[in-house]
Amino acid sequence: MLEIKNLSKKYEGGPLALDDVSFEVKQGEFLAVIGLSGSGKSTLLRCINRLIEPTGGDIIWNGMNVTNASDDELRTVRRKIGMVFQHFNLVSRSSVLTNVLSGRLGYTNPAMAFFNKFSKSDIDNAHKELERVGIAEKAHQRADELSGGQQQRVGIARAMMQNPAIILADEPVASLDPVLAHSIMQHLEKINKEQGVTILCSLHFLDLVHKYADRAIALNDGKMMFDGSPAEIDDAKFREIYGKDAERVG
Amino acid sequence: MENNNNNNKSLKKSISKGILVVLGLIIFAYAFQVTAVDFGTTRDEVRMTSLTRVLRALAHPDLVEYETAELDVDIPFYLPCPDGETPSLPDNASSEPYITASAICGAAGETVTVEGYNFPAYVQGPLNFITASGVKKQLEKFQADENGYFIYEVEVPNRQPVAEAQAIRATVRTNIGAPMWSDNAIATWDKIIETIFIALLATTIGTLIAIPTSFIAARNLMVENTSPLTSVAFSIIGWLIGMWIGSQITKWLLVLFTPINESLLFSLVGAILSFGLLYAVLRWSITADDSEAPSLGKRIASITGTALSGIAFLILFGISFRAIGAALIEPLGALGFLPNFMFQVGEIIVMLTPGIIAIFFGAFVGSMLSKIGQRISDNMPAAQVKLVNIVAASLAGAAIFAIFGAGVEWFYQIGNPVKTFYIPGAVGGSLGLLLALTTTAKKAMPTGLIIYTITRTILNGTRSVEPLVMAIIAVIWVGIGPFAGSLALALHTVAALAKLYSEQVESISAGPIEAVQATGANQIQTIIYAVVPQIIPPYISFTMYRWDINVRMSTIIGFVGGGGIGFLLSQNINLLDYRAASAQMLAIAVVVASMDYISSVIREKFV
Missing domain, CATH: 1.10.3720.10 (MetI-like)
Structure with missing residues (x-):
């Protein structure tokens, strides 16, 4: 469903953040992206929905080339791609419900934004999504009144409102403690297993990769270092990915 | 060695600090010169008096006033002393305010002691010399003490000597009734x-x-x-064409609506009808669910419908609001400011409508051409795009500079189309051409930043x-x-x-x-x-x-x-x-x- 071909990104005046990266994501997969900080994981995820413009290569989404899509086409592509962020990226002064509903904007007529109006079915769905992540009673609270774990659940609910075919999760648990991290990962796993939503998730901790991912790709300095099952990452592979001084933790 | 180096450094540091201080002093000295600082004037006697007067006036804001009553207390005074018997002082046993003088006659320049009794406590007022013809000359400003008593030495003024009695008069002003807001x-x-x-x-x-x-x-x-240069150039051309079309349509509409302008009923009904139409078109074209892109036919229909009904509504609404407002100002009297507001709002709408229409058409044609430009840039080979760019950018550049030229003409009234139209047009055109030649055909221009x-x-x-x-x-x-x-x-x-x-x-x-x-x-x-x-x-x-x-x-x-x-x-x-x-x-x-x-x-x- 998603094919990355020879993708590269060079920031102006910076080094190559992505260097000729190619891989394929299959329908229903839980694919982890691993690598050190600054290895290009976030850039890779953001290139897929063109939050960052790639400087070379192609992204083929269901047979369509995203890299040269027009604004209208990009809108229809983006609304099928949910995204979850490390720092949740909620609008802190808006209510939880509004944050979740904003996941629906790709499907809503822009003119309706002036009236701040969503359809009744959207609002019902938003409540359902909040219920699914277990914070139904928080719907009318301000987003910044929630704890970190709760905020990330709002982020997941927002992504799910898009009725996505794939969710890009950019270090979804990196700013949460280990217990919360597992709870968020389990939510993603549930979405993956029960609803068949493909997950492309960048992760720091290898034990999380082993526990949740079907497949892993590894980046180092923007280059693909590994593509295969997490079980195949032995000590040698590990050093190749993280550098020879690295030590395994956790 | 190290120590020496350190010493050197600290010496340099203190020297540069010293220079900085001296520099600062020089700057401030010059500042004193430039701003004409002169503290001598602040202690000048005359200026101090004026300052005191102004400050005291400022401390007494003119906010309230009273109705006042004036009480004149006189004693006769002869200038010069009449021949023969000196007139005696009047009897002063009353409890009313009265004044006495050490002498009841005298020549100009003599000193007379004037005493006042039974005045209201602390009262102030003028002590005047009143000539026979009634002309006042202020001798002193008196203030009574807590017992209503005052004493002043005054000089007999130099006035024309006459035989009959003139007078020394103390005038007391008292406020009567409640304080009132002053006119001020x-x-x-x-x-x-x-x-x-x-x-x-x-x-x-x-x-x-x-x-x-x-x-x-x-x-x-x-x-x-x-966006790519093709799109930008097309957009500029589109804006200009659109705004021209808009202004033509406005002219035509204003002629069309002239008869309506006279009939309030007609314009009111028209405003309501066009609002209904606008609402219906918007309800039809804006659906909350945007998951399917609307067909081209529906897009055109909804944009045309919105534009037509919107323009009609704006004009008719403005006209009828203005007419209703104007008609109601007189009958509503004191509340006339409400219909006046209606009138002014109508006026603003009527005034702005041509601009709104022009901008609307400019935006519409501009964005349409911009999309066409984007398509061309996306889908055609680079060489052809470059050719299109050369033509479009030259045209757009020429148009922009021609408009600048018109602005120059308006300000400076040169009256020479070669200077204000052809030359700017040529310069703009060649700049556009240059831009199109030097940029890569499909390169995105930073339009947002511009x-x-x-x-x-x-x-x-x-x-x-x-x-x-x-x-x-x-x-x-x-x-x-x-x-x-x-x-x-x-x-x-x-x-x-x-x-x-x-x-x-x-x-x-x-x-x-x-x-x-x-x-x-x-x-x-x-x-x-x-x-x-x-x-x-x-x-x-x-x-x-x-x-x-x-x-x-x-x-x-x-x-x-x-x-x-x-x-x-x-x-x-x-x-x-x-x-x-x-x-x-x-x-x-x-x-x-x-x-x-x-x-x-x-x-x-x-x-």
Whole structure:
């Protein structure tokens, strides 16, 4: 469903953040992206929905080339791609419900934004999504009144409102403690297993990769270092990915 | 060695410090010279007296007045002493106020001691010499003590000697009845209210224009807007063509609607009908669910329908509002300001309609051509795109410079089309050509940054002109009065607030914007859902602050004829009526202080 071909990104005046990266994501997969900080994981995820413009290569989404899509086409592509962020990226002064509903904007007529109006079915769905992540009673609270774990659940609910075919999760648990991290990962796993939503998730901790991912790709300095099952990452592979001084933790 | 080096360093440091101190002293010495500092004048006797007089007047604001009664207490005085018997003092046993003198006659220049009894305690008043013909000459200003007694030595004035008695008179003014607001207080009240409303109007209009402007002037929102040269050039040409079409249509519509202009009923019915049509078209074309892109036919139909019914509604609504307002001003009497408001709103709409129509058509044709340009750039081979670019960019450049030329012609009245049309056109055309030749065919141009820079430049230019100067121009345009002041302040408010607002937009966190964009939201949705919630508190805070400034500014703007309390204040200062001016200063202080308090309360509520 998603094919990355020879993708590269060079920031102006910076080094190559992505260097000729190619891989394929299959329908229903839980694919982890691993690598050190600054290895290009976030850039890779953001290139897929063109939050960052790639400087070379192609992204083929269901047979369509995203890299040269027009604004209208990009809108229809983006609304099928949910995204979850490390720092949740909620609008802190808006209510939880509004944050979740904003996941629906790709499907809503822009003119309706002036009236701040969503359809009744959207609002019902938003409540359902909040219920699914277990914070139904928080719907009318301000987003910044929630704890970190709760905020990330709002982020997941927002992504799910898009009725996505794939969710890009950019270090979804990196700013949460280990217990919360597992709870968020389990939510993603549930979405993956029960609803068949493909997950492309960048992760720091290898034990999380082993526990949740079907497949892993590894980046180092923007280059693909590994593509295969997490079980195949032995000590040698590990050093190749993280550098020879690295030590395994956790 | 190390030590030596350190010593050297510290020596250098102290020398450079010393030089800095000397330099600073020289600068301040020169500043004294330039600003003509002269503390000698501050102790000058004459100036001290004037200062005291003014300060005392300022301490007595002219706010209340009383009805007064005057009581004259006389003793006869002969100048010179009559021949023969010296007249005796009148009998002074009464409990009424009376005065006595050490002598009842005398020659000019002699000293006479005058005593007063039974006056009201602490009363003040003039002690006059009254000639036979009734002319006053003030001898002294008396003040009674707690027992109503005073004593003064006065000099007999040099007046024409006459035989009959002249008089020394003490005049006592007493206030009777309750205090009343003085005329000055009433005028001050009227004008301070005017001042507050000038500030309110200027802030409201300024804020409404500044908010959308601030988004264009925010770098973080604009930097991502890029489009290829083909699209940009097509868009410019489209805007110009569209605005020309719009202005032609407006001309035609104004002729068409002239008969309606006379009939109120007709225009009212027309306004209601066109509103209904507009509503229906909007309901039909805007569906909440946007998951399927509408067909081309529906798009064209909805845009045409919205445009036609919208334009008709605007014009008819404006005309009927204006007519209703005008008809109701007389019959409503004291409430006439309400229909006058209707009339003015109608007037504004009628006035703005041609502009709105022109901009609408400009935006429509511009965006259509821009899309066509985008398509060309996306789908055609680079060589052909380059060819299209050369033609389109030359045309667009020529058109822009021709418009500049027209502006130059308007300002300088050169009257030579070669200089103001052909040469600018040729220069613009060749610049466009140059741009098209030097850029890669499909390269994205930073259109957002260009618009940002232009907006910023205009805002900075406008902001650097003081509102006082703007008010002078506004006074020439719309005449002396509060309207001129409101216009000037509103313009300055737009420039100042748009800058402050846009800096707030630039400092918001990018995360939520990224998240909302990722959902497929377009630019308007992103602004409303990710930007607006983040900027509401600072916007309210800045608006209140600006209102505060505008109240203060509107007290000054009257100095140049911009209405408000400044007009009264400058008048009274010029008339040297410091007591009256003091009342106005007091009013300004009270209003500014309470504004400060109110704005801080509101800010606390929202932020």
